[in-house]
Amino acid sequence: MADLITALEAHDIRFPTSQHLDGSDALNPEPDYSAAYAVLRTSGDEEGYGLAFTVGRGNEVQVAAIRALEPLVVGLDVQEVLGNLGAFSRLLTGDSQLRWLGPHKGVVHMAAAAVVNAAWDLFGRREGLPVWRLLSRMSPEQLVDLVDFRYLRDALTPEEALAILRRAAPGRQEREEQLLRTGYPAYTTTPGWLGYSDDKLLRLSKEAVADGFTQIKLKVGANREDDVRRMALAREAVGADIRIAVDSNQAWGVQEAIEWMRLLAPHNPYWIEEPTSPDDILGHAAVRRAVAPIKVATGEHCHNQVMFKQLLQADAIDVLQMDASRVAGVTENVAILLLAAKFGVPVCPHAGGVGLCEMVQHLSMFDYVAVSGSTEDRTIEYVDHLHEHFEDPVVVRNGRYAAPLSPGLGARLLPQSAADHRFPDGPVWRNA
């Protein structure tokens, strides 16, 4: 019997988060966290779910970009797709006409992310495995086959990638069992949104420590005095042993970043995240040289593996923050994990948003089991918003992500949530 992809649906789902300034930062003062939600339907029982995260306006453009991929995927044989997800990614990102709109960046690349992730979700559901375990059971050769090396070979060869994966192979089972027992370290951004009052910042910072987190993050970059005061307050609230990362969300030029961080340095910030334009590789390198030992972190807007390659080649970052749906999904993130391992840079994924925690935990756990083999200085961002809308919400306890057990990638919305938040005609928006 035919086993085909029968449909690719794209839905415009938006949550009115701007009402409470959740998610507010220097460049995103009033986000409405949104998802261009992709559903792959097949002639079999299972479906696959993926999404591209956006912050409101323009989500309809993201939906249009997913729809543009429909002719490429409908009618494909499911077994062939799942048996060669590297080729499937290249199909979506390499279409000779669509690639002009990127290439490999922005709306079209995030559309590929949504569909690639939906395919991985489908794969996990078919195999009855969460994607982190599915990946962790693939051979080094199968994993290397996922990678598009065209623009990577000057930094990472297939042979080097294979060596990294083979080195980590012996301990896979032990680390998988350990993750099932103890989970993976998390840090929390919940206390530090820019729109929160000092009182709320203080209260939430103390709660974070009480909840077992050993790292929190504050948004900075709008006002120098405010940032110094908030940083001092947070440091006082959590004590000297808790890491406080700060995040300017691209607010600064290079020199401005260096000057601003000198003001915050007395309060011992752990990393500065997105100090400047996400495209400015050389700028990040200059900031890193100037602000050490404060670490430099970036990645949520790093649009593809070629950019990550250069951030690593230029010694521009101490912390690599991959995102589940900015680059072309699980497949490209496997390449990025291998690059990070080659350069010895820890990966601390970006999360929050809509479904990003649910998806990205699979990548960090796979990294621990089968790539880097380490959780040292590695931690997954955690934000406690919107998880209630997912079929398999993340579980974070004592500052750690519990290893997910349900099959798939975790991005399936509850049908009622998807219906309620459909833009512009779902009840939440009709009544707004």
Next chain:
Amino acid sequence: MADLITALEAHDIRFPTSQHLDGSDALNPEPDYSAAYAVLRTSGDEEGYGLAFTVGRGNEVQVAAIRALEPLVVGLDVQEVLGNLGAFSRLLTGDSQLRWLGPHKGVVHMAAAAVVNAAWDLFGRREGLPVWRLLSRMSPEQLVDLVDFRYLRDALTPEEALAILRRAAPGRQEREEQLLRTGYPAYTTTPGWLGYSDDKLLRLSKEAVADGFTQIKLKVGANREDDVRRMALAREAVGADIRIAVDSNQAWGVQEAIEWMRLLAPHNPYWIEEPTSPDDILGHAAVRRAVAPIKVATGEHCHNQVMFKQLLQADAIDVLQMDASRVAGVTENVAILLLAAKFGVPVCPHAGGVGLCEMVQHLSMFDYVAVSGSTEDRTIEYVDHLHEHFEDPVVVRNGRYAAPLSPGLGARLLPQSAADHRFPDGPVWRNA
């Protein structure tokens, strides 16, 4: 009386160029040259016309992105917009929700390009001046006000930009008159499309020289033996004194580019264009070090001024190929011309496509009059396709662009052409 922007229209216009393999290259084997065509309507008599160029599929996504800008521009006061086009660009590229889809790259940035260029076109029409002359009459201070320096200051300060413009100010009138007399140098890509036979390549190369061109360009990158043979044929056809540039359209990795160019080197290629990923700044620098004295050129996919800044900082390019609608239009291209002047790198714009020649000639002519003050090693790409569809088509004679005299930026399609090629319901596509 109110003087307002009353509408922003976006139209999906496509030309079936894939039927003849015009425009075929290593990564674009079958393009249907297309435009997401933007029309700014006002309460006055004039309108403004701009476009984002694409190569077919996905043009509807580009159109959706232009539509997403409509709420930002409709209702604005025309005088205020035209009086501060720097602020207008930042409005379009800085929207806190839309910028997530970039930032400053891909579909949303090209949408800004279409609208910014439409505003410049409107400005020119109101002033009765072609945009190159309009720009050339702005004061150094007004020009510097156009630039968004947020992420540029480590390479170019406002003071440095002002000094560059003041240095060129004395000769402006003389150079403007000279352009009106003799035009601006062009080179032609017409002979070298990858899909053309050897005979057609030979014939068109000889015709190009007979037509007065001193530089031609060949597409390469699909097959090594074919490229060596075609390069040898073209060299034989044009002789030793004509520059032959080659363009791989991103086909190679870094090492592959270096090896491939060693094979072509005996035939003295003038530049290698887009040797690898357009995002790979460090890769371009490595190729440049290895293939000198062959020059390295890139830019048609360089998505914003931060990327151009780094290409210059990293000594990665000999030739900067700005594009009229990849970055955010005339406004961002003024910043890029200033960066190029600061680093002493000549600008040879990308053109061809749909309306790119018509628009980009204004930038090179403004550069000559008011920025670099030189045409040395500078030349505008010319491709002789699709000009017949424009109200003010470029005029290229004896290998030079004649200075355009009509008011505006040149991107207005003939109404009949726009109607005929509307996708998918115009007669050209209904009958395809």
